[in-house]
Amino acid sequence: MVVREKFELELQELKDMLIELSACAAHSIRGSFEALEKQDMELALEIIERDERADLLEEEINEFAIQLITRQQPVAIDLRRIIAAIKIASDIERMADFGVNIAKAAIRIGEKPFIMPLTLYKEMHDVTLEMMNLSIQAFKDDDVVLARKIVFMDDKVDILYGQCMKELLKLSHENIQQVTQLSLIARFLERTADHTTNIAENIYYLVRGRYLDLND
Incomplete structure (x- = not known):
């Protein structure tokens, strides 16, 4: 086998x-929110215990x-690909940690009965999880169009986060x-979306050799 191959x-x-690590993070976010909704303490403990795999990866x-x-x-795009992988791994591992925190x-x-419906949280979770799935797809395909879409999806999460906090202030x-605890959960979801945005920006840099300019 030649060196390049x-x-x-x-x-x-x-x-x-990286794809395996992203699957761990997605499982952590999805599972922890399911544990919250169903008030399933066993599932919550399982998510916490599985975090070690993400750390090792x-x-x-x-x-x-x-x-x-x-x-x-390596030089040029090969070097960028490896550096991007290191940065992306760090972001994905943090997302797995946020799942544990949730x-x-x-x-x-x-x-205990919830003091407010989890509707806004569920919507925030769904958008964030979609961003996570799209980010790994963009990474697999070197898809800068998808990367830009992910960055703009973060705005919706920010809006939902603001709505959650306003509702919580009324119930303080x-x-x-x-x-x-609910304010922390909203923050963990919002931060997860931020890290997904970081991944999208690194994908853009990987392919284009420059960071994403939202005015393009």
């Missing part, structure tokens, strides 16, 4: 590891990427402990 296989292996990706840079001394908040709320006298 081996390098291409290694780049594909790096991509596959990020470490493996970083080590593999550094080995590639050291051995292959699960912990769900446990703190427990089985009801149950301060649950208000606190």
